[in-house]
Amino acid sequence: MSSVPLPMAPEPEADPVAVSRLQDEVRELAKQRDAIILAHNYQVPEIQDVADYVGDSLGLSQQAAKVENAVIAFCGVHFMAETASILAPDKTVLLPDLDAGCSLADSITAEQLIEWQERFPEAVTVMYVNTTAAVKAVTDYCCTSSNAVAVVEHIVREHGPQTEICFGPDMFLGAYVQKVTGHERMRIWDGECHVHAGIRPDDITRVRGEHPGADFLIHPECGCVTSVMEYVAAGDVDSEGVKMLSTGGMMGYAAKAESEGAPRDVIVATEVGMLYPLRKAAPDINFIPANAEASCRYMKMITLEKLRDSLRDGTGEVKVAADVAERARVPIERMVAINP
Ligand code: 13P
Ligand code: SF4
Numbered sequence: 001m002s003s004v005p006l007p008m009a010p011e012p013e014a015d016p017v018a019v020s021r022l023q024d025e026v027r028e029l030a031k032q033r034d035a036i037i038l039a040h041n042y043q044v045p046e047i048q049d050v051a052d053y054v055g056d057s058l059g060l061s062q063q064a065a066k067v068e069n070a071v072i073a074f075c076g077v078h079f080m081a082e083t084a085s086i087l088a089p090d091k092t093v094l095l096p097d098l099d100a101g102c103s104l105a106d107s108i109t110a111e112q113l114i115e116w117q118e119r120f121p122e123a124v125t126v127m128y129v130n131t132t133a134a135v136k137a138v139t140d141y142c143c144t145s146s147n148a149v150a151v152v153e154h155i156v157r158e159h160g161p162q163t164e165i166c167f168g169p170d171m172f173l174g175a176y177v178q179k180v181t182g183h184e185r186m187r188i189w190d191g192e193c194h195v196h197a198g199i200r201p202d203d204i205t206r207v208r209g210e211h212p213g214a215d216f217l218i219h220p221e222c223g224c225v226t227s228v229m230e231y232v233a234a235g236d237v238d239s240e241g242v243k244m245l246s247t248g249g250m251m252g253y254a255a256k257a258e259s260e261g262a263p264r265d266v267i268v269a270t271e272v273g274m275l276y277p278l279r280k281a282a283p284d285i286n287f288i289p290a291n292a293e294a295s296c297r298y299m300k301m302i303t304l305e306k307l308r309d310s311l312r313d314g315t316g317e318v319k320v321a322a323d324v325a326e327r328a329r330v331p332i333e334r335m336v337a338i339n340p
Helices: 016-033 045-050 057-066 078-087 110-119 148-159 171-181 201-210 225-233 247-260 272-281 304-313 322-338
Strands: 035-040 053-055 071-075 092-094 124-128 141-143 165-168 186-188 215-218 242-244 265-269 286-289
Touching (some): 016 035, 016 071, 016 304, 045 304, 053 057, 053 247, 057 071, 057 078, 057 247, 071 304, 078 092, 078 322, 110 124, 110 165, 124 148, 141 148, 141 322, 148 322, 165 171, 201 225, 201 265, 215 225, 225 242, 242 247, 247 272, 265 272, 272 286
Parallel strands (some): 124 141, 165 186, 215 242, 265 286
16 A cells, blocks of 8 residues: 655644633533543644643543543544544544544555455454554454554464464554564555654654764654664664654653653654653653654644534534444453553
């Protein structure tokens, strides 16, 4: 599957007075509606600041599963809101802009997956959570970037070393998992996220030259993953300073680095929205984007105005049909059981 050249999102400009007024309005409406606001780490700062919980895909799923409020206002993209609806079927899940999609989730349909499975009937299917509910409904295990290695290791342990695995849809994550686990019997779908695939080996070469000795935080969806692993294998980059992490894992790194108190340069290879929570958590660390253009226009579709309107009018409901949700819950719950 070739990469789709989608435009990156422009940086939004925010008037602090208008932002604070809207945030007050949002909080008041959330209270009236008994809503909890969940936000992904790539959301714009003013959304992150108004949210009750900010986290990565796994953390957001775990939160959705235990929510007690009547409404979940989900500030993220469509597949994440679907996952929340699957895990909390009796809650109202609101996505402030229903067009907030995901190029990675679009890279495999349920029909394509079924066709792939028919070619390898013995294989266990592992799909990244960045997939539609319909894809999850025909999947054996889900995984996120924080637990993909653990999920594959679990399958190999449970089903034996000869087990064939159909892994998708992200080819960079798949290649990374295969390399770390050493499991050769993996077939990897050739999908990608347009934002992370756009972070190229050349970006790493350039930014390494500008900041020698910096640590690297790399999201395993990135197009530069293989080259960084090669730098490490060749001894050009110290393996100690290279961390392949989910966005939640990056937050864990920031908390630890801040507590250690050593000022340092850290190169961050992921969507640039991540810089905001990282800098907030560790103000003494110099976080440098590997590619400052890597912005997800889908994540940036969620604005305070849209969140306010959605809470006020109850618009943007995401509801997964009960039969699909029942089947899609199985691979998600298997994943969550591996990472309680
Ligand atoms: P995580 O937050 O799980 O690392 O996922 C990143 C992502 O690309 C979500 O769109
Ligand atoms: Fe999808 Fe990539 Fe945007 Fe994440 S950053 S929501 S994977 S398009």
